[in-house]
Amino acid sequence: MYKKLFIPGPTHVSDDVLQKMATPMIGHRTKEASNLQRSISDKLRKLMYTQNEILLSTSSGSGLMEGAIRSCTQKRAAVFSCGNFGNRWFAIAEDNNVPADKFEVEWGTANLPEQVDGVLSSGKYDLITITHNETSTGVMNPVEEIAQVVKKYPEVIFCIDAVSSLGGTKIEVDKLGIDICITSSQKCLGLPPGLSLCSISEKALEAARKVKFRGSYFDLLQLYEYIQKKDYQYPSTPSLSHMFALDYQLDKILKEGLDNRFERHRKMAEYVRNWAKDRFALFAQEKFTSHTVTCVKNTREIKVSDLNKALGERGYMISNGYGKLKEKTLRIAHMAELSLNDIKKLLANIDEILGL
Numbered sequence: 001m002y003k004k005l006f007i008p009g010p011t012h013v014s015d016d017v018l019q020k021m022a023t024p025m026i027g028h029r030t031k032e033a034s035n036l037q038r039s040i041s042d043k044l045r046k047l048m049y050t051q052n053e054i055l056l057s058t059s060s061g062s063g064l065m066e067g068a069i070r071s072c073t074q075k076r077a078a079v080f081s082c083g084n085f086g087n088r089w090f091a092i093a094e095d096n097n098v099p100a101d102k103f104e105v106e107w108g109t110a111n112l113p114e115q116v117d118g119v120l121s122s123g124k125y126d127l128i129t130i131t132h133n134e135t136s137t138g139v140m141n142p143v144e145e146i147a148q149v150v151k152k153y154p155e156v157i158f159c160i161d162a163v164s165s166l167g168g169t170k171i172e173v174d175k176l177g178i179d180i181c182i183t184s185s186q187k188c189l190g191l192p193p194g195l196s197l198c199s200i201s202e203k204a205l206e207a208a209r210k211v212k213f214r215g216s217y218f219d220l221l222q223l224y225e226y227i228q229k230k231d232y233q234y235p236s237t238p239s240l241s242h243m244f245a246l247d248y249q250l251d252k253i254l255k256e257g258l259d260n261r262f263e264r265h266r267k268m269a270e271y272v273r274n275w276a277k278d279r280f281a282l283f284a285q286e287k288f289t290s291h292t293v294t295c296v297k298n299t300r301e302i303k304v305s306d307l308n309k310a311l312g313e314r315g316y317m318i319s320n321g322y323g324k325l326k327e328k329t330l331r332i333a334h335m336a337e338l339s340l341n342d343i344k345k346l347l348a349n350i351d352e353i354l355g356l
Contacts, residue, residue: 003317006346008135008164008293010186010193011336016248017191023244028237036243037232043250044197047258048166048181050173052199055223058239061163061184061196065089067218068159068180068198069129070096071208078103078125080111082141083134084323085161096215101125107137107325108295110288113145120153126207127157133165136322138284138295138331140165147176157204163187163196167253168265168292168335179204180220185242188265188292190249190336195242200224265291268334268343275347276332279356283329292335295321297328302354304330310353316346 005012026032041054057063069077069092077100079090093100103119105111133140150158159180162171167188173181179201186193200220208214208221226235253261272294276282283295304320304327311317321329334343
């Protein structure tokens with residue numbers, strides 16, 4: 001039996017989008033491929049509120065996270081973390097021999113503007129990374145306020161992991177001065193996993209030109225220069241199936257209307273938060289709770305794995321806590337093509353299973 005996914009990715013994919021994955025192949029060096037890529041980029045610029053170029057990568061979001069920190073760090077990176085995926089970005093830096101320092105806050109709390117200001121005022125860093133939406137804790141960092149601080153340091157490249165938020169909440173890339181904004185196909189975009197994408201500013205490209213060893217597959221400068229020279233084609237074969245589906249899905253997203261889409265996500269989040277506060281408690285500080293995934297503190301000390309097993313028999317799936325939070329929290333995602341009605345059905349089933 002298919003389980004409808006309420007996990008922080010991969011998320012539920014609608015049948016029509018899945019069908020687009022079955023589109024017959026075209027040559028990746030054809031005019032059709034160029035037109036497909038250009039169409040995707042033009043639509044993504046609208047979703048990201050940017051004039052910057054868009055890069056696609058046949059990888060998970062971690063691939064472009066590696067590309068960003070390796071391609072654009074000349075001096076030293078400041079990695080801000082409020083959970084597992086901020087920590088992952090730091091591990092990626094270390095694995096690539098990129099000089100970096102990690103600034104981690106207590107899980108459940110956010111990285112704050114004053115923390116960023118204090119770090120950048122040292123003058124030691126020329127690149128920072130922020131996890132916009134931390135799925136391990138359900139925290140959404142205040143990126144708008146952080147952006148105002150970063151603007152005080154024009155020499156710093158501003159990188160955002162928006163893997164689990166872009167398409168579910170408004171992120172105005174150009175207005176915020178974000179140099180590299182990264183996301184993935186399997187979260188709020190509502191596609192199967194396997195494709196990641198980012199916007200990249202001229203400032204980030206200039207920084208990359210000064211970095212000698214940028215790697216190969218995730219060299220953002222090479223990707224950028226190749227699509228400029230080769231009419232929106234890539235150095236290696238991209239996942240055309242994902243591209244067919246993404247082009248189609250972006251049409252659906254734009255047809256829904258960006259404000260309508262963001263409001264739908266906000267309403268789902270609000271409903272889940274209210275339910276969580278009534279039945280359990282929120283793990284994240286309430287003023288920093290995510291619009292796309294809610295991390296619920298397991299105050300009733302239920303066995304989350306047993307709950308998920310019972311939900312699976314009814315055709316639903318949620319997530320256990322991540323890493324050190326396993327069984328201490330449960331996570332309910334509300335993103336992509338899910339509706340408020342879907343959320344209400346899920347929570348009614350949880351109530352019934354737990355006798356609440």
